[in-house]
Amino acid sequence: MVHYTTVATCTLNQWALDFEGNYQRIRESIQRAKAAKAKLRIGPELEIPGYGCYDHFLESDTVQHSWDVLSRLLEDRTLDDILIDTGMPILHRNTRYNCRVLFLNGKIILIRPKKYLANDGNYREHRWFTMWCQPPEEFPLPRSVSRVTGQKTVPIGDCLVDTLDSCIGVELCEELFTPESPHIAMSLDGAEIIINSSGSHHELRKLRRRVELIREATLKCGGIYLYSNQRGCDGDRLYYDGSGMVLINGQLLAQARQFAIEDIEVTTATVDLSSVRSFRASIMSRSMQAARGKRYPRVRVDFSLSAELATVDYLGAVPTRQMEPQFHTPEEEVNLGPACWLWDYLRRSGQGGYFLPLSGGIDSCATAIIVHSMCRLVVDACKGGDQQAIADVRRCTGSEPPGTPQELAREIFYTAYMGTENSTAETRARARELALAIGSYHVDLRIDTAVAAIVGLFTLLTGLVPQYEVRGGSSRENLALQNIQARLRMLLSYLLAALLPWARQKPKSLLVLASANVDESLRGYFTKYDCSSADLNPIGSISKTDLRKYIEWAGGQMGLPTRGFLDATPSAELVPHAPGFVQTDESEMQMTYAELGEFGRLRKINRCGPFSMFVKLVHLWHKELTPREVGDKVKRFFFYYAVNRHKMTTVTPAYHAETYSPDDNRFDLRPFLYNTGWSWQFRCIDEAVAKIEQISTEE
Template sequence: MGPYAIVATCSLNQWALDFEGNYARIVKSCQQAKAAGAKLRVGPELEIPTISWKASAVRTGDNVPYSSAHPGDTILHSWEVLGRLLKDEACRDMLVDVGMPVLHRNVRYNCRVLIYNGTILLIRPKLHLANDGNYREARWFSPWRHRQETQEYMLPRMIQRITGQITVPFGEAVISTRDTCVGVEMCEELFTPDSPHIGMSLDGVEIFTNSSGSHHELRKLQSRVRLITEATLKCGGVYLYANQQGCDGDRLYYDGCAMVIINGKVVGQGSQFSLKDVEVITAVVDLEQVRSSRGSSHSRSGQAVVAQAYPRIMVDFALSSDELNLSISPSLPVELQFESPEGEISMGPACWLWDYLRRSGLSGFMMPLSGGLDSCAVAVVVYSMCRLVMEAVAQQDEQVIADVRKVLGEPKDSTFVPASAQELCGRLLHTCYMGTRYSSKETRERAKQLAAAIGSYHVDLDMDSVVTSVRTLFETVTGRRPVFASQGGTSAENLALQNIQARLRMVLAYMFAQLLPWCRGQHGSLLVLGSANVDESLRGYMTKYDCSSADLNPIGSISKVDLFKFIQFAKDQFDLPVLESFLNATPSAELIPTDTDHPVQSDEAEMGMSYEELSIFGRLRKLERCGPWSMFSRLVHAWTEDTPSAVADKVKRFFYYYAINRHKLTTLTPAYHAEAYSPEDNRFDLRPFLYPARWIYQFARIDRAIATLQADKDSVSEANFSEDD
């Protein structure tokens, strides 16, 4: 029997600048870790002020928690919270690793602070910063460049009075206990080619902590797990991965999934999606397994002999016991749990919505339910949220129960809990079908049936009188009466008459959001939900300031292809047979007159490309960084069923509409971030919104290539003809 150590890592649902709540959740995690016998507790990145410090706020001002107005206050309050942790009994007799910003020699760093029994052992700054995609960490922090070195850090006087210390080590060092050695690796550092765990492992570090702020994206967890398991499979060691969980007030959802890994095998895994504010994962690890694994590799030993040594900070404390204890046995490997993309869509946006709702102080959601797939998906996501809430209620989660009563406006002494997800949905979700004379009976009926199936409070109305009033006003002012293209109108008239219907739906949605609770005798007002998917936003196939403009959009960075699969999934998983009719319906805006000469309006026909093609364009544009030429050169080989000219036409059409509609993306509703090819430029894309729409040079390059390809094809045909002749 080797030295067994009980270690704990956790996922915390922290909230931007909620110092009191964040402190309470940290303490609760320490209490749970201690109750399990753990001697080491690791928390998520920047857990005291929260992870928003990493995020890419492109605006500044007092209304954003990570703006330039706040760093001084935030650092001060972080030290105040740390001071409380140093004195808290929950944090004693255990090595505690917490995260906060620290100002050292007038430079701001993202740090881990390792404390033990009321003293600070080490402040470890981050070496490599996340500075792409969703993150602009270098805007707020500087990386630590003095590898494997420490400096003396002068503690604030408030901390000096608590710990009795004047200075503490600041830099890249490791903690040596009586029985092992612990090193820190932070979030982005794991993803870099020269990760710190490599050097630390060669210098004898056996336990690695990774405090992360990693957001959810569809299919991303597998990549994260693969990196961690491969790191410890090659280097050996115990790896404790901690992560933020929930919505901390931003577009991102952090998906938790804290893990304990030893020598490439996962021995503890937390939930990826959860309504819990605190989730602690503990495991019993055998340190002799680490030593045995490393000792079996002669090449590793040869590298370790010449490895550069890390500064070691000694602490008179052991993580393991040298006493024989048959009641403690090493944790066995567990089978990793991964959700399907459809399952991720059903839970990620749902958990994000619940966090946003309970912390916003509002009383529910309002959404236009059109009878189409997109608004259907949003309604089902809200229903999924209600199902998750009811599961937590059934498990007697006191925090969730308290939040339900608060959101519903129940009195403080209330004992009310909803009986079902449908009952909760009826209190929280308000749906409205806003029909016109061009709306079909089928979409109206689908909306009504879906609302009944999930239990939402549903309103069915016709808004023709409102549309007519605006149209009449224009005619009175200008003396001109616009008509649809099918009635002889121009494309400008046709587009304007469609857009006014869409924009009036936004106005009505906000009016109903403010007044429907009043009509029902309920308190508060509602958050308006939008339903534009990522592909339509990318193509610009939406009206600016129409009903896609809202307070939140749960599906704003999810492709139509994935949404279709999600509805198929939800039909069976949630027992909603009504969803079959949405799957079989042709996507249509239903904004123009139809007759035998003018068939039903089709989204894909109007866009000039399929949703599958749009998804491919989006990924090539963003993830593969393709412009018109490079995208054409990729697709001309992949889409062999099309001629080069047909491929070129599709690529040109996409880039033309992408360019002329970029301005729409500056006003996109804040959306749940689920895809890395999201075009939302307020947050993630950060590209210009005025492009040369004709792409003269780029398209000419494609045309020359087509001419060359056609000439090659003709010469091959002539050669084959000669041989046959």
């Protein structure tokens, strides 16, 4: 017999500690799910306080206000007749847990604490929460909640929920990624629906892994899998990339968008419970494992997910057909993820727009195009009737939403080319042409007088006149003169961000954007407190290679003038040209951006020190480089990595997009004071090179 039920997974753009806003979004999502005739609704991990509260989870206020929000949801009778799953921190026996709370018709059915906590990369859940490792027990409700529900205690623990017609198991985010995933044992014990509420961030090329894990889970175990994820910037570097989904028996039925600026997206699917039973019963080895498998405690609820036979709801049910997973290319991910993140940050910060030093190079070009993408998304949302987007545009601009991305950019995006005697006409022209194409309010100025004033102060103090190296100066003089230009641009950026809107009689100031890529940060190839010091950096965790591909894609897809940026050789343009000398990034670094990407992945993802990195690269690069050349490159990388590591303590908060990000504030917890000689490690490399060369000579 067919048993159809409609289920809903909700993608919400929550904001850490925005209890009122979070409540409103949760409530609206439940009402939308009910309107779609869903009988089960799930939402993102820790959706009541917001996932990114971090050390605010240690405050009793966060727990208390979460209970307050839950109480308002419990007493709302318009939310009845749908089984609701939500998330919040809960203090039990003076221990804090990351929990799911399932409730129905104003009664709490189960509190399910998280068993396996995410505690690597960007995640520090062990700092705030404890793994649940006890049998189920009774949880005494706070009096304020007890008055609403009429319950004194409710079950807390790892239980299955038995409805009249099915069985539901709960899995939380990290638990899906662990070897001993709970969905396996729960499925073997008869859980036909697994619900997973997540706070999973965006990284380039990551979504495919997430989809495949869920697909394999349901293909191997059978069953229905509901996955929910937060979307948006909830107050930090991470962008949570949505993509809630519903799968059954290995088939994807529904998938939410990965990137969008809408606050609420409800994704529903109508599924057949009986197809789970027939799928599982047809696999005899699965049945044998189920017969001897773990038995879960069960919480029973007097509620049916499916409609009665021969009723209107039963006859009107239309099963959802299988669909193919939707994946963006990496170029599309670069275009959309940081753009959505920037819009969330702008509208929630209360500022009037963004300011970007537009140098005419690839990095600032990519950053400008990302802001252009943000304007396109916002204009499209306003045209589509998104009331939240319309209200946000009004707050930012003080006027009605414009009709084109260029018109919006004219109001909220300011760019400036800040040239010196060392700048070229080509970079100035590229910056001006791009600004015209995307519609930014663009200014072009020379800062030589300001540079001369700073040098003049030094000369007045010491009587010495520093010179560039190409004009006979020392390397120290050369570096100091370059840094004056770079740091003056940071100073002028903040001046222009504060006063250009004032000069245009606009009421608000601007947020300053940086445009240093992940490879430059890894190598330390930037000036501390120069234009890399800003309020936000949309490309700070994106590689130079991906940025080049992105602006080439943007040129074709958006019709933007990017060809000149791609053809130009990357250069800081901080020293004068001289016969036989042109300053370029890769010649100064003595390594290519492709090599930097390889160093970054081996250092972070493969956790290599100098010697193990050398050993791996000897094999990877043996066709292009000798062992001695590889050793020299590895030693050079680790020297500059070490000597510049202190710069990462002040690096601008960057959108997280790459697994080898060197951001030490959150993602990369390594020291910033190193012995830059690496004497023991480098000696091991030298000895290995000598042995390899000796073997080669003997052969």
